Amino acid sequence: MTLKDLREDIDRIDTRLLSLLSERMEKALMTRSFKDRIVDEGREQQVLDRARRSSRCLASPEFTVALYQDIMQESKAIQTRSPSTLGFQGDHGAYSEMAARAWDPKAATIPAREFIDVFDAVQDGFFDYGIVPVENTLGGLVGPVNSILVYSDLAIVAAVDMPVSHCLLSLPGADHREMRSAYSHSQALAQCRHFLARNRLEAMPYYDTAGAARMLAEERPGGVAVVASRFAAELYGLEIIKEDIQDSENNRTRFFVLARRPAPEEAARQAGADAPALKCSAVFFTEDKAGALFRTLEIFAHAGINLTRIESVPNKPGDYAIFIDFEGSDRDRAVAQAIDKAKAATRDFRLLGCYNETRL
Amino acid sequence: MKDLKLTGARPEGEKTVIEIAGVRVGEGLVVIAGPCSVETEDQTIRTAVAVKEAGAAMLRGGAFKPRTSPYAFQGLGLKGLKILDKARRETGLPIVTEVVDTRDVSWVGEYADVLQIGARNMQNFSLLREAGKSGKPILLKRGMHSTLEEWLNCAEYILAEGNGLVIFCERGIRTFETFTRNTLDLSMIPAVHSQSHLPIFVDPSHGTGILGMIEPMSLAAVAAGVDGLEIEVHIDPASALSDKDQQLTPAAFTRLMKKLRALRLFMDGLSGSDGPASESIPRARRSAEAFPDGMD
Known part of the structure; x- marks a missing residue:
């Protein structure tokens, strides 16, 4: 054993300590949805008692208690600031988290294990928003996410199109x-x-x-x-x-930001030349007969609405959910009329959201 | 020189032009300039901007240095490559840098546009083979004690791996003369032109090791029809960590570039009225048999 070995061990431990501390702050922030007010004296006493009792380290119980008081102080400060919470799949440092930070630099980004956990936590109110990848220029459709979107009640409130640099x-x-x-x-x-x-x-x-x-x-x-x-x-x-070790330069991923309620009107109406593109997404099923999909798409063609994405996701054998993205907003008369016509021509037509798309 | 299947001169005398990120080597005069070693980001980028301003087509800079003493500055390694990469992004100049270790070839290839094989490694055959496999353009310096035939055979090692992008570079040889660092053998310019289809450069910085000789030797090389020059330029030569006595200031390099362009124009005018001089040099003056294998 050398000094170098010991210092490497210490670095390893510090990395874990910081990551655990960050996880603790995130969990504390999430308790918000269960509490009427931030401070809970009973709970604080419980935490401090445990810190005092289970202090088996070299450091004194006084130090451990003081440390925990500091941690809870910071935790309460974060809860008071009350940043919006934004869930993503993966560990901290994931590409989804980068996209999330590009969309809202002030939000608290919190990891979730699986895509479905992101959806569920937004649905149940633990996260204000969730961010999920939907498609990649090289890998194509992100299958699991699109399958969940078919039946999810969440609304798309924003999209982020981001280059992926490995x-x-x-x-x-x-x-x-x-x-x-x-x-x-x-x-x-x-x-x-x-x-x-x-x-x-x-x-x-x-x-x-x-x-x-x-x-x-x-x-x-x-x-x-x-x-x-x-x-x-x-x-x-x-x-x-x-940097930039990917074989193809055209590696981009598109993400959807999801929330329980659709984007407020003012957010989806930013004017100006450099305002992000306005888009809508919808999902529907068609009858299993000749020309059914064609007649739906024709509605948008006649209205002069540009479709930017069409994807089919298998639902049941022989039955496909069709995803479409198109330019415009449902507040435009032409778009609203086309949506109404499409609703009549299809089964379970659902507008997933009208939102701003940011291209990074 | 009968075994030069790929390196030898072509029957019709066609020359190979090597394109490196938009720079065509083998046509016109291409000047590679930059510091002996990459020392700091600031020093490298400021030098890169200055040599580009003066008209250099590529940037040189050593990240892995082959030094006489193991205690001398060995270069910044991978960190140096990242600095060169940044200098390329700032100036657009392609990067020429030396590789000394077979384990580094692929990594240097990720950052550099041209891999330089130094004089001390000219006959490092495993390094030549790796360089050949990389598919990157190679600047092959002449060993300080190597004959033309040995030199051409080293290029053959690279070409035999399927990499035809080799540029020769004369950098002086050891003779009994001690006044200069090396004896710059300018006769290699017409010699390589007569024996090979590949381009030849001259490095007057190492070739003489004397600041005041860089300009006259560069001009002489241009007069002899060289395809390019590799010249050491440092933003502040007095503070350099290596080769401080043979690196030009950007101002001196700018003056030199002006003269080189004027001379090149004059030489082009001359050769327009006459055929290339290399016609009168015999294709193979000595056969390989005169120097049987195993001598070294």
């Missing part, structure tokens, strides 16, 4: 000559296949890009690099070996 990350000071493998989400690894092959890095699939970055920072395995965002590098204190 970076190769390592522990600070690691020798690039020693790197043998790269961990990341299989989708990200596939997008960097040529880069990894050129540099003889074995692709190691992991559940999440940011999760891989977190694993590297917390466990510090040797000879390992990860493919993740620049944001993940900053968050976990990793070194960027190389």
Whole structure:
């Protein structure tokens, strides 16, 4: 054991401490939806008692209690500030979180395990908003998300179209000559296949890009690099070996921001040349007969409304949910009329939302 | 030089033009300039901006340095490559940088436009093979104790890997003369032109090691028909961490570039009225048999 080894252990522990602290603040913020007021003296006493009793470390009970008082002080300050909460799937540092921050830099971004957890938590009021990827220029439709959207009651209140720039990350000071493998989400690894092959890095699939970055920072395995965002590098204190390692330059992902209620009118009506594009999304089913889909799409063509996306998602055998995105707002007369006609021509036509789309 | 299947001169005398990020090497005069070593981001970017202003087509800068002493500054490594990458984004100049270790070839290739193989590594055959596999343009310097034939055979190693993008660079050889750092062998310009279809550059900075000799030797190289020059320029040569006595200031480099352009124009005018001089040099003066393998 050397001083260097011990300091590496300490770095590892600090990374975990900070990430746990952040998780604690997030959970505390989420208690908001269960409480009438922020301060709960009984609960505070409970936390402090436990800190005092279970203080088995070198530090004195007085220190532990003071530390917890500080933590709860900050926690209450955050709850008083009451930022809106925005859930995303993955670990901190995920591309979804980057998109979320681009949409609202002030929101508290909180991770969720699966896509469905994001939807459920917004539905149940634990998150004010949720952000999910819907399509990627290289990977196509994000299947699970679109399948949930078919039956979700949530409204789309914004869209973010973001370039995805993968970076190769390592522990600070690691020798690039020693790197043998790269961990990341299989989708990200596939997008960097040529880069990894050129540099003889074995692709190691992991559940999440940011999760891989977190694993590297917390466990510090040797000879390992990860493919993740620049944001993940900053968050976990990793070194960027190389930016923009994806094989194709046209790697973009489009995200939907979801909420319980549709976007307020003023938000969807920003005027000006550099205002984000106004779009609507809808989902519907058609009858299983010749020309049924064509006649629905024809309504939009006749009204001169530009369709920007058409996707079909399998529902039951032989039955497909059709997603369409189109330009405009349901406050425009032509768009509103087309929507009414489409409702008559289809089954279960549902307007998912009219919103601003931000292109980064 | 009968074994030069890929490097040797073509029957009709056609020359190879190598395109590097919009710069055509083998046509006109291409000048690579920049510091001996990448020291800081500020030093590299300020030098890059200055040499671009003066008319340089590419930026050089060492990130991995082959130094005589293991205790001398070894270069910034990967950090240096990132700085060069930034300099390229700021100036648009393609990057030329040396690679000294086979394990670094792919990584240097991720950042640089041209991989330089230095004089000390000219006959490092595993490095040549890796460089060949990278598919990147290679600036192959002449070993300080290598014959033309050995040099051309080293290029053959790279071409044999399927990489035809090789640029020769004469940088002086060891002779009994000690006044200059090396003896710059300008006769290699017409020699390479007669024996190979690949372009040849001259590095007057290492070739002489003397500041005042860089200009006359550069002009002489242009007069001899060189395809390009590699010149060391530092924003503040007095503070350089390596080769401080042979790096030009941006002002001196700007003056030199003016003279080079004027001379090149004059030489183009001359060759318009006459055929290329290399016609009169025999294709293969000595056969390979005169120097059997295994001598070294």
